[in-house]
Amino acid sequence: MxxxxxxxxxxxxxxxxxxxxxxxxxxxxxxxxxxxxxxxxxxxxxxxxxxxxxxxxxxxxxxxxxxxxxxxxxxxxxxxxxxxxxxxxxxxxxxxxxxxxxxxxxxxxxxxxxxxxxxxxxxxxxxxxxxxxxxxxxxxxxxxxxxxxxxxxxxxxxxxxxxxxxxxxxxxxxxxxxxxxxxxxTVGMPGFITAGTGLDAFAHCVEAFCSPHYHPMSQGMALEGMRLVKEYLPRAFADGTDIEARGHMMSAAIMGATAFQKGLGAIHALSHPIGAIYHTHHGTTNAVFMPAVLQFNKPKITGVINQAAAYLDISGGFDGFCEYVDALNSSLGIPKKLSGLGVKNPDIDKIVAGALSDPSTGGNPVKMTKENTRKLLLECV
Structure with a gap:
């Protein structure tokens, strides 16, 4: 690059x-x-x-x-x-x-x-x-x-x-x-780390973009960060020596972390206690939760995700965006459930309590409660 x-x-x-x-x-x-x-x-x-x-x-x-x-x-x-x-x-x-x-x-x-x-x-x-x-x-x-x-x-x-x-x-x-x-x-990163860290940047951008708080600077940065991940994470994953792709992914990481001044949400609220208890890779854990959290937040985020889909040239609005996320995860080897990360028989009550006490809950578009957070977690076990 x-x-x-x-x-x-x-x-x-x-x-x-x-x-x-x-x-x-x-x-x-x-x-x-x-x-x-x-x-x-x-x-x-x-x-x-x-x-x-x-x-x-x-x-x-x-x-x-x-x-x-x-x-x-x-x-x-x-x-x-x-x-x-x-x-x-x-x-x-x-x-x-x-x-x-x-x-x-x-x-x-x-x-x-x-x-x-x-x-x-x-x-x-x-x-x-x-x-x-x-x-x-x-x-x-x-x-x-x-x-x-x-x-x-x-x-x-x-x-x-x-x-x-x-x-x-x-x-x-x-x-x-x-x-x-x-x-x-970053050239020497193994593929699974390239995938997990890249999807962490993507999660930062997606959650910041969907957060209900007002911060238009973060909103713009989150949107462009998503585009960089969409275009360059598959390239970096396929060829770790692709310096152009690696460079744009480093920019996306900076943009995601700057954007989440606007807020994070349920993806991170759940990922934090899972990582603390079961020592899973943070970004990969985020990726496992993302599809379910998008559906969880659908009543509040359909409009903004429609906007993101249009900018990212993804057809089908909210549903098309969700299909894209599923396909991206699959192409990068991300498991569909926490069991694929080695999380067996998780302590549901402890994870839910940890999620609800996490600062990220405050940025989630749908209010997180003990009942709906438990249901969301069970979908991902």
């Missing part, structure tokens, strides 16, 4: 193939002289990570790395990361990876200088104001997948390992100072 661009919305983004070479300059702009690169275990020994550490070392930034990060990161990972950060005398974080590495990296930068416990900063009311904003370390984010969009997010999703609940920790300064969005870093 020959496109290279610098964007300033929603933060400073350096987009283009090969731009990981600018990691040292990005750290300088962010005010970081001794970074800790935070990533997940799977990425720790991969070539893209080694290359980034080499670039850091060559620039005099050291090559410190923390990678004790679970696929659904938790408070234990956070505590270990904060310990590594403080003991190493670091002054900023390079959050490197997919959603888990990015979320945990941002959280380490946030928590390293705080005195209150992690759960005191959950995204409830104005709890974020409890944080010492001056103690939050700068962050450079480097996504290696195209899905969560956490590189432009103002929060981290962290699992409470004791209660098996996913919690959102929020603060405006979670937003990284600089993002390097380099599609070459």
């Amino acid at each position: 020959s496109i290279s661009a610098n964007w300033s919305y929603p933060t400073s983004i350096r987009f283009g193939a090969g731009r990981i070479s600018e990691i040292a300059d990005a750290c300088s702009v962010a005010g970081i002289a001794k970074p800790l690169l935070v990533t997940d275990r799977g990425l720790a020994t991969m070539d893209i990570t080694t290359k980034t550490l080499d670039l850091m070392e060559a620039a005099g930034l050291g090559r410190a790395m923390f990678s004790d990060v679970d696929p659904n990161p938790n408070e234990k990972n956070a505590a270990a990361g904060v310990k590594a950060y403080n003991e190493g005398g670091h002054d900023g974080v390079i959050a490197f990876g997919g959603g888990s590495g990015l979320d945990l990296g941002k959280l380490v930068a946030f928590m390293a200088g705080q005195t209150l416990p992690l759960w005191d900063f959950e995204d409830i009311g104005d709890w974020w104001t409890r944080a010492d904003a001056d103690a939050i370390a700068p962050i450079v984010a480097v996504p290696t997948t195209a899905g969560t969009g956490s590189e432009v997010g103002r929060a981290s999703v962290i699992t409470n390992s004791e209660t098996q609940q996913k919690k959102i920790i929020f603060h405006p300064k979670f937003l990284p100072s600089v993002v390097i969005s380099d599609p070459e870093l």
